[in-house]
Amino acid sequence: MVEALLSAEDVSKDFAFPRSVVDLLRRRHVTAVHALNGVSLDVRRGETLGIVGESGCGKSTLARCLVRLHDCDRGRVVFDGTDIATLRGAARRRFNARVQMIFQDPYSSLNPRMSVRQILSEALRVHRMRPAGEIDGRIAELLEMVRLPADAADRHPHAFSGGQRQRIGIARALAVEPEVLVADELVSALDVSVQAQVVNLLLELQDRLDLTIVFVAHDLRLVRHISHRVAVMYLGKVVEVAPTEALFTDPRHPYTQALLAAAPEIDPGRRSRRAGARGELPSPIDLPPGCLFHTRCPHAFDRCPRDVPELGPRGPGHAAACHLDAPAPRP
Amino acid sequence: MSHIPRRALSLPRPLLLGGAILLASTLVAAFPGAVAPYDPLAMDYVNLLAPPSAAHPFGTDNFGRDVLSRVLHAYTIDMQIALFATLFPFVFGTLVGAVVGYVGGTPEAVFGRVVDAVITFPFLVLVIAIVSVLGPGLGNMYIAIGVVGWVFYARIVAAEVKVQTRLDYADAGRAMGYTHARIVFRHLLPNAITPAVVYWMTDMALAILLGSSLGYLGLGAQPPAAEWGVQIADGKNFMATAWWISVFPGIAIVITGLGFSLLGDGLAEVLRGRR
Amino acid sequence: MSGPVLRVRDLITTFGQGAQALCAVDGVSFDVGPGEVLGLVGESGSGKSVTLRSLLRLLPAGGHVAGRVEWQGRDVLAMSEAELRGVRGGQISMIFQEPMTALNPVLPVRVQIEENLRAHTDLDGRGRRARSRELMDLVGIPDAGRRLDEYPHQFSGGMRQRVMIAIALASDPKLLLADEPTTALDVTIQDQILHLILDLRDALAMSVVFVTHDLGVVSATCDRMAVMYAGRIVEEGAVRDVFAGPRHAYTRGLLGSIPQAGAERSMLLSIEGTPPGLAAIPPGCAFNPRCDFATEICRAVRPDLAEMAPVHRAACHNAEAVAAAGSPVRSALADG
Numbered sequence A: 001m002v003e004a005l006l007s008a009e010d011v012s013k014d015f016a017f018p019r020s021v022v023d024l025l026r027r028r029h030v031t032a033v034h035a036l037n038g039v040s041l042d043v044r045r046g047e048t049l050g051i052v053g054e055s056g057c058g059k060s061t062l063a064r065c066l067v068r069l070h071d072c073d074r075g076r077v078v079f080d081g082t083d084i085a086t087l088r089g090a091a092r093r094r095f096n097a098r099v100q101m102i103f104q105d106p107y108s109s110l111n112p113r114m115s116v117r118q119i120l121s122e123a124l125r126v127h128r129m130r131p132a133g134e135i136d137g138r139i140a141e142l143l144e145m146v147r148l149p150a151d152a153a154d155r156h157p158h159a160f161s162g163g164q165r166q167r168i169g170i171a172r173a174l175a176v177e178p179e180v181l182v183a184d185e186l187v188s189a190l191d192v193s194v195q196a197q198v199v200n201l202l203l204e205l206q207d208r209l210d211l212t213i214v215f216v217a218h219d220l221r222l223v224r225h226i227s228h229r230v231a232v233m234y235l236g237k238v239v240e241v242a243p244t245e246a247l248f249t250d251p252r253h254p255y256t257q258a259l260l261a262a263a264p265e266i267d268p269g270r271r272s273r274r275a276g277a278r279g280e281l282p283s284p285i286d287l288p289p290g291c292l293f294h295t296r297c298p299h300a301f302d303r304c305p306r307d308v309p310e311l312g313p314r315g316p317g318h319a320a321a322c323h324l325d326a327p328a329p330r331p
Numbered sequence B: 001m002s003h004i005p006r007r008a009l010s011l012p013r014p015l016l017l018g019g020a021i022l023l024a025s026t027l028v029a030a031f032p033g034a035v036a037p038y039d040p041l042a043m044d045y046v047n048l049l050a051p052p053s054a055a056h057p058f059g060t061d062n063f064g065r066d067v068l069s070r071v072l073h074a075y076t077i078d079m080q081i082a083l084f085a086t087l088f089p090f091v092f093g094t095l096v097g098a099v100v101g102y103v104g105g106t107p108e109a110v111f112g113r114v115v116d117a118v119i120t121f122p123f124l125v126l127v128i129a130i131v132s133v134l135g136p137g138l139g140n141m142y143i144a145i146g147v148v149g150w151v152f153y154a155r156i157v158a159a160e161v162k163v164q165t166r167l168d169y170a171d172a173g174r175a176m177g178y179t180h181a182r183i184v185f186r187h188l189l190p191n192a193i194t195p196a197v198v199y200w201m202t203d204m205a206l207a208i209l210l211g212s213s214l215g216y217l218g219l220g221a222q223p224p225a226a227e228w229g230v231q232i233a234d235g236k237n238f239m240a241t242a243w244w245i246s247v248f249p250g251i252a253i254v255i256t257g258l259g260f261s262l263l264g265d266g267l268a269e270v271l272r273g274r275r
Numbered sequence C: 001m002s003g004p005v006l007r008v009r010d011l012i013t014t015f016g017q018g019a020q021a022l023c024a025v026d027g028v029s030f031d032v033g034p035g036e037v038l039g040l041v042g043e044s045g046s047g048k049s050v051t052l053r054s055l056l057r058l059l060p061a062g063g064h065v066a067g068r069v070e071w072q073g074r075d076v077l078a079m080s081e082a083e084l085r086g087v088r089g090g091q092i093s094m095i096f097q098e099p100m101t102a103l104n105p106v107l108p109v110r111v112q113i114e115e116n117l118r119a120h121t122d123l124d125g126r127g128r129r130a131r132s133r134e135l136m137d138l139v140g141i142p143d144a145g146r147r148l149d150e151y152p153h154q155f156s157g158g159m160r161q162r163v164m165i166a167i168a169l170a171s172d173p174k175l176l177l178a179d180e181p182t183t184a185l186d187v188t189i190q191d192q193i194l195h196l197i198l199d200l201r202d203a204l205a206m207s208v209v210f211v212t213h214d215l216g217v218v219s220a221t222c223d224r225m226a227v228m229y230a231g232r233i234v235e236e237g238a239v240r241d242v243f244a245g246p247r248h249a250y251t252r253g254l255l256g257s258i259p260q261a262g263a264e265r266s267m268l269l270s271i272e273g274t275p276p277g278l279a280a281i282p283p284g285c286a287f288n289p290r291c292d293f294a295t296e297i298c299r300a301v302r303p304d305l306a307e308m309a310p311v312h313r314a315a316c317h318n319a320e321a322v323a324a325a326g327s328p329v330r331s332a333l334a335d336g
């Protein structure tokens, strides 16, 4: 068994709506968005774990829980043997350096009033990565690592394109020499040709720096390309997790099957005239009972709305949360 | 013209005009004696209520004091009022606002109630009430304005910091393990302070008006000090016969107020453009 | 096949005046055949949306269109406002990327559909009511009777897009202009909407111009495609032909930028640099600073769109070399 470096154990996270005085007086229940409903997964040292799912399924929330931008309501996140919720002071800062996050929006994730040099040197200084004299040298090194020209250091974020800003974000994360990078929709805001540049950069950096990467995205093709293993999320739960090849060639959860069928093929020879999934995502406020997917599942049967299916083994490293062992994908 | 840096020429016109007015005002405030032809308190019983003339361009008041000299000397007090009445509210309000906007939750709810309480009373009435309790005079006036005024700054800054907090760079700072203080003061505040600075300029203009109003009501600067509000009050009984006693200090108030407003507009333009 | 329903010739759209004028669309020509789905692809800022809006003269202030847009033999660009109103939202309808901003938030959906029916049909009140229900059924909104009286914010993103389509269909259009109608949607919902558009095309014999930046969407839905770069069409042809053998280096680069099954964790064939801004379009072939195939002539002479094979046109000086390099898309067509 390969060692898990970072793991989520049954993590749940709700976002409660603010209650007005009237709600309190009427003793209305707290309404909440159930963003994560018991997520368990392991991230192994040196691998890329892809996390896919449709918008609102909790991918970003999970990513934020992993770096402790959110505290989980139930369950825990364990890094290198320690529950990260217990970290305080210096230990917490150390954790922040070892597990870094890169954000989706290239336009809001950099402070518009700081130059690239200020952004990078702040990270280097706060974490005492280098003595003051070596900071400029290290900045040049980081810029070269993410393929930005050396004169980029003294410009402000607004002078860069989206793809270049994402590189600055990557350089900032790498400044503190992390072991784990959590990348939330790193390239979704970028043009296709620029996406490819950033993906190539990430692959190369991973090899060079032995990074462990959690790659969160809604784009199945990208996730397939970059990940060793993939976890599929639906309504705040992991419904299937498997090595990439197994997941894409032999999906065992009806939702994964629907998702794969829905993704447009880039090969015009493989066009289909049938929609991959019916219905829409239920509201994350009132979750369906039993299997969360039963409202849209073509295989649903009487047990599905009653019993919650647990993640069960389907093959080496392959697990799915469905009452059926091998539901046949629809043609 | 060639020695003027190109940057200055590209600055917005309101900024340049407002800046020029305020620079001149500040110089007069610092060295009123250098420009004023007479002692502002010297009485000349031969020339009571003299209309504007070559000797007294703005005329004289009912004690024969030169109105021009009094208007110029009043710059010292009125510019002080503009600064002192607003500096504390600006600094304190900005700090409170930044913290409240960043922390949210209960402190924000409590602060919301404070805002509600303060804005339901007219500002002037509130200040007058406090000064009447503390007693008239400039010092007490500053206290009264300070007690109430910071709330407005805090409200502006809190709202803006809250907006900035939702942007990813704030979270990026947290994910980097930066302290809350660093995130608030190094990252969020510089991006959130623009509206507060612009409001500050307007507020200085308002402070001069307020200081003059209180002076007029006898609650601010005390006679015989030269202060525009006091001067206008002095002239109120002679409006029909000697309009110049009140009108010239009035014009000074308008011009200085205009200076602050123009500067505020210009700053807003420049700071917003920089984003 | 009869002649094209839409013929666009030398469409030029500029913003601003005099020396500061920016040319967002620079000499675009294409045809749309009856019942055909034409995909307009390109990266952000390449001029897809401006092209689409220019067809109906729906430009923001400061925009100016020149050229010819022949709709059933008449030039849309030369029409009077009154004539144009009959065409807009009538024979030609348009749907947008963000259905929330395109729908009026304070009016129930029924009013918005009936508004279009009133403008473009001579149905009476009763007829309109019946027709709006039919339309809601047609676009797959369950429980149409009740949902007609709801407001846009009560619909999910996918349902809103369906409502937009229902409104667009109200006038029985012969041509649907769709500007990234699925970009804001999830894959499973995007899939449903794409299939809906194709089904409607079959049922109503419409033609569709489909703007998207996603080559997967083009591959899955379009018959023909036109690739735009810096305001010009650089390649045009049947989707299968272009995917199987791109003739323009930019098209080839775009296809190579898409990850494909079977090549996991390999370097993607990326295009260096970023698309140029309108104010700084390079001379010669606009793509030359980023192009691996560029030669001397590319920096000096702008290539024109030329016929490379039957109904396959490309604007590239080195089309032969690009074709010889082959398509980066692994295809079931090629394998089989």
Ligand SMILES: Nc1ncnc2c1ncn2[C@@H]1O[C@H](COP(=O)(O)OP(=O)(O)OP(=O)(O)O)[C@@H](O)[C@H]1O
Residues within 6 Å of the ligand: C015, C022, C024, C042, C043, C044, C045, C046, C047, C048, C049, C050, C051, C060, C062, C063, C213, C277, C278
């Ligand atoms: N109102 C306008 N004024 C000036 N320039 C404009 C205006 N509208 C669009 N442009 C410019 O025209 C060019 C083409 O824009 P367009 O919106 O057609 O791009 P697009 O291909 O649809 O991109 P996207 O994929 O981002 O929607 C861009 O460079 C854009 O900045």
Ligand SMILES: Nc1ncnc2c1ncn2[C@@H]1O[C@H](COP(=O)(O)OP(=O)(O)O)[C@@H](O)[C@H]1O
Residues within 6 Å of the ligand: A015, A033, A034, A035, A053, A054, A055, A056, A057, A058, A059, A060, A061, A062, A284
């Ligand atoms: N700060 C927040 N406050 C309230 N609701 C939130 C917050 N963050 C996320 N959510 C909700 O939680 C759910 C999961 O969100 P998210 O993790 O962002 O999804 P994804 O990244 O998969 O698109 C969504 O319904 C979203 O609206």
Ligand code: SF4
Residues within 6 Å of the ligand: A253, A254, A255, A291, A292, A293, A294, A295, A297, A298, A299, A300, A301, A304, A309, A321, A322, A323, A324, A327
């Ligand atoms: S448990 Fe039932 S409803 Fe859920 S995915 Fe399996 S078959 Fe479908």
Ligand code: SF4
Residues within 6 Å of the ligand: C248, C249, C250, C285, C286, C287, C288, C289, C291, C292, C293, C294, C295, C298, C303, C315, C316, C317, C318, C319
């Ligand atoms: S014309 Fe030249 S620069 Fe342009 S795409 Fe072809 S080879 Fe490249």
Ligand SMILES: [Mg+2]
Residues within 6 Å of the ligand: A059, A060, A061, A185
């Ligand atoms: Mg997300």
Ligand SMILES: [Mg+2]
Residues within 6 Å of the ligand: C048, C049, C050, C179, C180
């Ligand atoms: Mg567009």
